[in-house]
Amino acid sequence: MDILNAGVAQGPFPLRYLGFGFFWAWLFLVGISPSPLFGDIVCISGIPFEAFELAARSALLLFALAASRLFSTRAGVYAVLGCSLFAGTFAAAILLVFPGNPAFSGIAALLAALADTCMFLLWLSFFGYMRLGDALAMLVLSYAAGSVLFLAAMALGRVAMTAAAVLLPAASAISFLLSARLRASQTGSGFLNADSDHTSLPSPTSHQAASLTKTLATSLARITICLGIYAFLFAVHCSVTYREHGTIQNFGSVVEPACMVVLAIVYLLLCRVGKRESGTYTLYRACAPLIGLGLLLDASGANSLVAFAPTALGYVTFEVLALNDYCNIVQAGNASLFNFMARARLAISLGMVTGWAAGLGLVFLPNATLFAGGLFLIVLAATQLFGDNDICAVNALAEERAAAEEPDYRLGRTKALDRYAETINLSPREAEVLSYLIEGRTTSYIAAHLCVAESTVRAHVHNVYQKAHVNSRMGLLDDFESYYEKTQPHCINQASPDAAQ
Numbered sequence: 084m085d086i087l088n089a090g091v092a093q094g095p096f097p098l099r100y101l102g103f104g105f106f107w108a109w110l111f112l113v114g115i116s117p118s119p120l121f122g123d124i125v126c127i128s129g130i131p132f133e134a135f136e137l138a139a140r141s142a143l144l145l146f147a148l149a150a151s152r153l154f155s156t157r158a159g160v161y162a163v164l165g166c167s168l169f170a171g172t173f174a175a176a177i178l179l180v181f182p183g184n185p186a187f188s189g190i191a192a193l194l195a196a197l198a199d200t201c202m203f204l205l206w207l208s209f210f211g212y213m214r215l216g217d218a219l220a221m222l223v224l225s226y227a228a229g230s231v232l233f234l235a236a237m238a239l240g241r242v243a244m245t246a247a248a249v250l251l252p253a254a255s256a257i258s259f260l261l262s263a264r265l266r267a268s269q270t271g272s273g274f275l276n277a278d279s280d281h282t283s284l285p286s287p288t289s290h291q292a293a294s295l296t297k298t299l300a301t302s303l304a305r306i307t308i309c310l311g312i313y314a315f316l317f318a319v320h321c322s323v324t325y326r327e328h329g330t331i332q333n334f335g336s337v338v339e340p341a342c343m344v345v346l347a348i349v350y351l352l353l354c355r356v357g358k359r360e361s362g363t364y365t366l367y368r369a370c371a372p373l374i375g376l377g378l379l380l381d382a383s384g385a386n387s388l389v390a391f392a393p394t395a396l397g398y399v400t401f402e403v404l405a406l407n408d409y410c411n412i413v414q415a416g417n418a419s420l421f422n423f424m425a426r427a428r429l430a431i432s433l434g435m436v437t438g439w440a441a442g443l444g445l446v447f448l449p450n451a452t453l454f455a456g457g458l459f460l461i462v463l464a465a466t467q468l469f470g471d472n473d474i475c476a477v478n479a480l481a482e483e484r485a486a487a488e489e490p491d492y493r494l495g496r497t498k499a500l501d502r503y504a505e506t507i508n509l510s511p512r513e514a515e516v517l518s519y520l521i522e523g524r525t526t527s528y529i530a531a532h533l534c535v536a537e538s539t540v541r542a543h544v545h546n547v548y549q550k551a552h553v554n555s556r557m558g559l560l561d562d563f564e565s566y567y568e569k570t571q572p573h574c575i576n577q578a579s580p581d582a583a584q
Contacts, residue, residue, distance in 0.1 A: 101225075101228055101254075101258055102206065102225075102254075102255050102258025102259050102262060103206040103210075103221070103222075103225035103228075103229070103255070104225045104226075104227075104228030104229035104230075104231075104232055105229065105232070105251045105252075105254045105255035105258060106202040106203070106206065106229065106251070106252075106255045107225065107226055107228075107229025107230065107232075107233070107343075108229040108230075108232035108233040108236065108247060108251055109171060109175075109198075109247070109248060109251035109252055109255070110199060110229075111229070111230070111233040111336070111339075111340060112175075112233060112236065112244055112247060112248045112251075113171075113174060113175055113178070113195055113248055114132075114133060114136055114195050114199060115133055115336060116131040116132045116133035116134070116325060117325070117336075118132070118178075118336075119237055119244065119336045120241065120244040120245065120248055121178045121179075121182065122182075124178065124183075124188050125185055125188065126185050126188045126189040126192055127185050127186060127189050129185075131322075131325060131439070131443070132188060132191075132192055133321075133439070134322070134436065134439040134440070134443070135188075135189060135192040136192040136193075136195050136196045136199070137196075137318075137432055137435050137436040137439060138436050139192060139193050139196035139197075140196040140199055140200055140428075140432045141429060141432040141433050141436055142196075143196055143197060143200045144200055144425050144428055144429040144432060145429065147200060147204060147421075147425045148422060148425045148426065148429065151421050151422040151425060154204075154421055160205070160263075163201045163204065163205055164201070164205060164256050164259065164260065165256075166197055166198070166201045167197075167198050167201035167202040167205065167252060167255065167256055168252050168253050168256040169252075170194040170195070170197040170198035170201070170252075171194070171195070171198030171202070171251070171252025171253075171255075172249055172250075172252050172253060173191075173194050174191045174192075174194035174195040174198060175191075175245075175248035175249050175252075176249060177190060177191040177194070178191045178248075179245065179248075179249075198252055200428070202252070202255055202256075203424075203428055204421060204424055204425055204428065205259055206225075206255075206259065207406060207409075207410075207420070207424040207427075207428075208420045208421045208424055209259065209262065209263065210222060210410065211409070211410040211420040211424065218407050218410045218411075219350075219403070219404075219407040220350075222403050222406055222407055223346060223347050223350045223403055224347055224350075226343040226346070226347065226399070226403065227343050227344050227346070227347030229340075229343070230339075230340030230341070230343040230344050231340075231344065232247070232251075233247075233340050234337060234340055234341075237336075237337070302408070302412055303409070303412055303423070306405050306408060306409065306412075307426060307427065307430045308430075309401070309405070310401070310402065310405050310427060310430045310431055310434070311430040311431070311433060311434035312434065312460050312461075313370065313374060313397070313398050313401050313402070313434070314398070314402075314430065314431045314432075314433075314434030314435045314438065315434040315435070315437055315438040315441075315460070316374055316378070316394070316398070316438065316460060316461065317374070317394060317395070317398040317434075317435070317438065318434065318435040318436070318437070318438025318439050318442065319438040319439075319441050319442045320377060320378065320381065320390075320391060320394045320438075320442075321391075321438070321439070321442070322438060322439045322441070322442025322443050323381070323442045324381075324387050324391060325442070325443075338388055338391050338392050338395050339395045339399065341392075342392065342395040342396040342399050343399055345396060346396065346399055346400055346403065349366070365561070366400055366404060367401070367404055368557075369397065369400065370397045370398070370400050370401040370404075371397070371461045372397070373393040373394070373396050373397025373400070374393070374394050374397035374398060374461055375397075375461045376393040376394075376397075377390050377391060377392065377393040377394025377395070377397065378390075378394065378461075380393070381394075402431065405427070406424075406427060409423055409424065409427050499563075499566070499567045500517070500518060500521065500563070501514070503517075503563055503566050503567070504517055506566070507547075507550040507551050508550055509546075509547060509550060510546075512533075512543060513543050513546055513547050513550075515533065516529060516533075516540060516543040516544060516547060517547050517559075519532070520544065520547065520556060520559060520560075521559075521560065521563060523556075526540050526541060526544070547559065551563075
């Protein structure tokens with residue numbers, strides 16, 4: 084599938100990329116410390132601009148969670164849209180008119196936090212209502228589009244950066260309005276007006292529904308905790324670098340945008356070779372090692388930019404994948420996207436503000452000690468909180484949502500699973516166990532549904548692994564996906580622009 088050409092055929096698709104990209108470009112210009120446009124801004128009590136903005140953003144997100152139902156109305160959407168436009172524009176204007184004034188810098192940070200909260204929640208809620216294949220594509224390519232716009236503005240100089248900082252909030256708001264209206268005209272439905280009133284996953288009405296709801300809630304909780312931990316580690320690395328250098332050195336502000344471009348290139352390559360479905364979930368496994376590598380390099384005294392690059396790439400990758408799975412899980416549970424996206428952004432913001440506090444406040448700790456604690460958190464998150472079983476579960480959920488959106492896709496995968504079982508010579512009972520494993524079900528779940536002992540299930544699982552020549556669930560999933568892509572190429576490579584991921 085040629086994802087870019089497909090976007091042109093859809094009309095609003097490139098506009099969606101650019102609209103959310105405008106937000107990211109503006110955030111890179113205004114919301115980071117030190118800023119490439121405004122320099123090393125500090126607010127009251129010498130707090131860096133970014134740390135102050137993160138704290139204010141966390142408070143605003145708590146308010147958004149409390150009042151999320153108000154934003155599901157047409158008036159609420161327009162109110163949030165208006166806030167994003169005016170707050171973003173005036174934040175940049177204040178920093179330009181009152182440079183170096185801590186009081187006015189604090190006001191600008193509050194406005195920047197308001198603009199960030201509004202723009203992020205609107206666009207992420209909008210992306211969540213797209214079909215499965217569009218959500219991840221729009222996230223990855225929007226991040227990259229914003230990064231390219233930011234880097235272009237930097238290359239053109241201060242005048243271009245100033246114009247972009249003032250105008251991009253309006254460009255993002257207009258793009259959102261046009262995209263939402265065009266989608267409404269194409270689908271015949273409004274945007275967010277039909278958003279569910281559920282602020283939690285709906286109560287189950289059957290045993291099967293109860294199991295699904297429990298799985299969804301557990302996956303959401305684990306993704307959220309890991310998102311906060313990785314944001315904390317990313318912010319610790321940012322703040323320690325800021326504390327040691329204080330000003331922009333060697334174009335340090337381009338590292339994170341460059342990582343977003345690299346992630347987009349990797350994603351497009353996965354699409355090109357037809358491995359987007361299995362490959363994107365494989366990327367989850369790279370996040371913890373990349374962040375850990377960055378912390379180790381920094382603790383060993385490596386160049387700060389060289390050390391920061393893998394940390395930034397690992398964190399950005401996890402953030403994009405996690406937000407995509409938020410869309411999948413919340414949609415499958417028929418809950419409020421606005422509410423749950425606010426939870427995701429709150430986890431990110433709280434993780435980052437505590438990371439900044441740790442990096443700036445724990446000055447008595449050597450960097451090696453601080454980063455050693457970070458490595459412990461990485462191991463905890465990667466092995467205990469969000470491991471292979473959880474990745475397998477969210478992958479299976481994504482497949483279920485894709486199947487619901489594309490009936491032919493469900494049939495193709497069912498037949499492929501049967502043929503795969505025959506190919507590796509599974510018995511009928513082992514084939515049943517295989518189907519549950521592919522769905523990400525636990526041993527206890529399989530035992531309950533097959534009415535057998537867990538020890539029996541474990542024996543069947545062992546036999547399935549042996550016959551498939553793998554030693555883990557993820558290995559089994561990858562092997563099946565590889566088989567499926569070879570035998571059913573039209574389900575992925577020649578899908579429509581809105582086809583399942």
